[in-house]
Amino acid sequence: MLLQRRQVLAVASVLPLVPLAAHAHHGWSSFDADRPIYLEGTVRKVRWQNPHAELELELPANLALPPNLAQRALPAQTAPVDGKALLARAVLPTRKDRKWEIELAPLTRMQAWQVAEIKPGTAISLLGFTLREEKGDAVLRAEYLFVDGKVYGLRSSPA
Template sequence: MQRRLILVAGAGVCVLPAWAHHGWSNFDAERPIYLEGRAAKVAWRNPHAEVELELASPLTLPSDLAKRPVPPQSAAVDAPAILAKTVLPTRRDKRWELELAPLSRMQAWQVAEIKPGTSLAVVAYTFPGEKGEAVARVEYLFVDGKAYALRSSPA
């Protein structure tokens, strides 16, 4: 009996980190949002890099967003549709927690480590109905004049 209790407790400890981590299925992939501003805080670590973004004021949707160049591996697949349906968030939070890609993918894309104060923009997904915390999973990162497709790997 005691052995069984230890096994169950051990299995629970292994499952907790995976349960606490947001998967893509938690986010509304049908409604991409546009966020732009400056990095207030940065955690450059695994399981994925994180940026606390202080939004630009006023936040506006760029008129050229649907025509922005993106990496070729996503440009021919779904980038035009994603960029065309991107909207501004309806909630009025001034800071958003951005979930970027794992560090291995950030390195493969050759994304320089983002530092506090860096200006950036993203196309990202938040929770359905924008409920819960101001958290967004980044699909496209625009920084230093470059675009990165964070759900894919570079060709």
């Protein structure tokens, strides 16, 4: 009886944490892969955990597409994604939110790419996809991460 009570208490102590870990996870099918979105800004919050790393990004008031975006070099391993075509088709979001939730790759993939843990205050840019028709929360699922002069293809592995 005492063992059962301990088990119940252990489960009950973990249950409040479950919604926090699962609230922001979206499957790829929720995102509009036909409309690549470009974002850049300053990282304000970081959750470096599975199922994937997440950031809160604050955009500048004057967000604009870089004139050389389509010419950026991309990792060869990401060729099946046709990143060059994505960069050429990139647009800014239609919504005007200044804070965005960014979904990166699982930590194992981030480690394989040797992405150092991103800290608050870091300037980054991204190419990715928003929820269909930009409905709901301001969320971007990152396809490419540009940080510290490097680019990472987050749907592929570096090997």
